[in-house]
Amino acid sequence: MEYTIISDAQRMAERSKFIKTTVVGVTCVPFSGGQPKGGVDDGPIEMVRFGILDQIQDMGYSVELSEGMDKYRSMKPASDLPIGKMKNPRYVSMAARRVSDQVKAHCEQGRMAVTLGGDHSIAMGTLTGSSMVYKDMCVIWVDAHADINTPETTDSGNLHGCPLSFLLGLCKSEAPFDWIEPCLRADRLVYIGLRDVDPGEKAILRKHGIKAFSMHDVDKHGIGKVVEMALDHVNKDRSLPIHMSFDVDALDPSVAPATGTPVRGGLTFREGHYICEAVAETGCLVALDLVEVNPALGDPESLRQTVAVGCSLVRCSLGESLL
Numbered sequence: 001m002e003y004t005i006i007s008d009a010q011r012m013a014e015r016s017k018f019i020k021t022t023v024v025g026v027t028c029v030p031f032s033g034g035q036p037k038g039g040v041d042d043g044p045i046e047m048v049r050f051g052i053l054d055q056i057q058d059m060g061y062s063v064e065l066s067e068g069m070d071k072y073r074s075m076k077p078a079s080d081l082p083i084g085k086m087k088n089p090r091y092v093s094m095a096a097r098r099v100s101d102q103v104k105a106h107c108e109q110g111r112m113a114v115t116l117g118g119d120h121s122i123a124m125g126t127l128t129g130s131s132m133v134y135k136d137m138c139v140i141w142v143d144a145h146a147d148i149n150t151p152e153t154t155d156s157g158n159l160h161g162c163p164l165s166f167l168l169g170l171c172k173s174e175a176p177f178d179w180i181e182p183c184l185r186a187d188r189l190v191y192i193g194l195r196d197v198d199p200g201e202k203a204i205l206r207k208h209g210i211k212a213f214s215m216h217d218v219d220k221h222g223i224g225k226v227v228e229m230a231l232d233h234v235n236k237d238r239s240l241p242i243h244m245s246f247d248v249d250a251l252d253p254s255v256a257p258a259t260g261t262p263v264r265g266g267l268t269f270r271e272g273h274y275i276c277e278a279v280a281e282t283g284c285l286v287a288l289d290l291v292e293v294n295p296a297l298g299d300p301e302s303l304r305q306t307v308a309v310g311c312s313l314v315r316c317s318l319g320e321s322l323l
Helices: 008-015 040-049 052-058 088-107 120-133 164-165 199-208 214-220 225-236 271-280 300-317
Strands: 023-029 064-066 113-117 137-142 189-194 211-214 242-249 285-291
Touching: 023 040, 023 052, 023 088, 040 052, 040 113, 040 300, 052 300, 088 113, 088 137, 088 285, 113 120, 113 242, 113 300, 120 164, 120 242, 120 285, 137 211, 137 225, 137 271, 164 214, 189 214, 189 225, 211 214, 214 225, 225 271, 242 271, 242 300, 271 300
Parallel strands: 023 064, 023 113, 113 285, 137 189, 137 242, 189 211, 242 285
Antiparallel strands: none
């Protein structure tokens, strides 16, 4: 008796409502300008060294890698004085704009767009890029933090805590971010995993009725129900394209220790993977960010563990299955 072996890539292409190719467009963004801790710019490099590109190909995909990864560091301006509270505003803006162009190019070619960061400020670019192609997309934001401070509400001035306020149009469209057009509706955004939210962010979430499932909700309902409720809120009929932005600090530090802003009480290994598996199963995923892996934090085993988890989350989002 003969058996036909179907790769994970083929299964995903058959299931997907939007992605019909087995080419994955990968953008590596070695960027740390949105926060003060060095090392996060090496996150994508470590994931590549760990073999993420080969792992994706082993699933039956081919990989189209964006060019010029080294340019993210070289574009840093010699002088980048704060604007109000915002730190490194020009550098963050330039990097995000470049990310936007690269992600848009992958989406225009019908590829699954996978972006490896780098700090979470790059989401200003990833979501802008994907939204230019998928006008009606929804966003699943998996994170310990809400990242929705405005330049006025932020205490730290670190722009990795502000990308969603720009994307939702909660900030004035002023230089150097005047290229960002609001591309996200409040009712098309949902959070999973929150457990460290600033007072100003809480006020924003309440004012705009943005749906958020905190770790309390995960404890109360279980991750399966939480993911179902999250999808029902932003994509009830499972007919809209999904961009998922996954910060590894959503995971408990015991699972992913090498990250810049760890918060105890996070998602377990299996809960994080279940989110990626369930979103992949919808057939609606068109873009994925995996950010905030910081090789400079922790010992070699912490780095190996965090990078391995990051690679595994990417594979699950691309349809890796046990059976």
